[in-house]
Amino acid sequence: LTAEERYGFSTKKAHMFLRDMADLGVWRYKRNIEKLDVMSDKNTMRVALRTGILQLRIPLLASFLDVFCYQYSMIDRFNRKAWREVWKAWGGISNNHRPLTP
Structure with missing residues (x-):
């Protein structure tokens, strides 16, 4: 598509x-x-980084993660993977009210 x-x-x-x-x-x-x-944007990236869902071994070039940052696409890719794992784990909880889609 x-x-x-x-x-x-x-x-x-x-x-x-x-x-x-x-x-x-x-x-x-x-x-x-x-x-x-998973819908990834600078807000979900910030939440993932601040909560530890997504952890990096290197410092970010730009803490505000604008779309022009060289590291944005890398963080975006790993952010989507990290939130997908959260979505999968959410499904393992009884009476979870998890959405059908990640």
Whole structure:
């Protein structure tokens, strides 16, 4: 859906749209719903770094993590992986009220 940049929307926006459709009950996914990625932005990155969900061995070049920072894409990738693990662990709790999608 988002392999070509010429369409004018990002993978993040496409995943947000698909997630919203599932949450609102518009679409009922039978498979691969777990393939949707966790929405990552500077706010979720900050929470992950401050709470220790995401830990780094090197200092960040820019503490405010703007999109022009060289380390942004790396932190974004690891942030999505870290939050996915949180989502999986959340599913192991009884009566968890976890959303269908990460």
